[in-house]
Amino acid sequence: MIITNENFYGGSMNKINRLGLTDIYIEVKDIISSTYIEILDKTNSNSAGEVRKRLDNEFLSREWIKENKNGLNWFKERGVNQEIIVRLGVMLQISSRSDSLTRDIVLLRNSFYADNIDACILVVPNDETGSYLTDRTPSAKDVLRCLEVDFKEAANLPIVVLEVNYDRIGRIMPKLY
Template sequence: MKITALKYYSGAKQKVCRLGLSSLFLEVQDIILNTKINIKDEKNGNGSAFVRKAIDSEFEKAGDWVKSTSGDIDWIKRIRYNESIIARLGVEIQVSGRSELMIKDILHIRNSIQAGDIDAGLLVVPSDDFAYYLPDRVPCFSYALKFSEEIAKEAKDYPIIIMGIEHDGFSNEALPKLKTNVGK
């Protein structure tokens, strides 16, 4: 995949550098870049759950990233010095849910920062172009910015980074859609 846009809030860029989280931030970028996604050139024609599974798979391969249970930050990694934990980066991935669920991701990041579980948070969303090819109601980068700046305004008060991601290219095959509510 490609990273097409980044937006930093409340000194997130400086905090990432000052606390030594830059190596983890670069590792997240590598994870995204190593996730290969080709989609069918069709509006709303591709499933987004496949994208989420592919990203999660790359986090698992990277090692030392801790996947949280539902209701918490998706992925957390800690920087250690000897036996001490120096800093932690939390990552929320919002590529397969409805855009309204972004409030939960921002709340997870905020609550985790307030609790001292992480020092900075990263919210990963599809770029505007990529979202066009995914199911409707999937969030996109411009919506994430608008949401953070106009609806969940407190997001601007925490060290949060919003990252827009995009597919690698096109293929003849659409990404499979998740089938839900299938009767017996």
């Protein structure tokens, strides 16, 4: 996949750098770039679930920790010393429904408040790719509206939104049933 835009909120880049998480942030970008996605350029025709599955497999192969609560999908942690652990979380907003986006962001906020993570990356299809994926999949405009309009409090959290695009127009990515 191709990262088309990076949006930084709540001092996220400064926090990632200050906590020594820059290499993990770069690893997330590499995981995304290593995930090859070919889709048919037809509205609502390609499987968002398959895109998500491919990204999940890539995170798993890089030994990320799977998280099924707190709004996260994956995280990686690093010990700064014997007592302090810093964590970078990843939320894949690929195959979820756009109408549950605010709920997901609330769960993410709660993860910050509970000190489960120190910074988070939201991976979301850019608007073009989102239009080709199954209906109700959120796209960048949905996530940015949620952060900047609907749930402004979240824009103060250390979140990076990575907008991603497919690699190539080609064959349809079949829907998972």
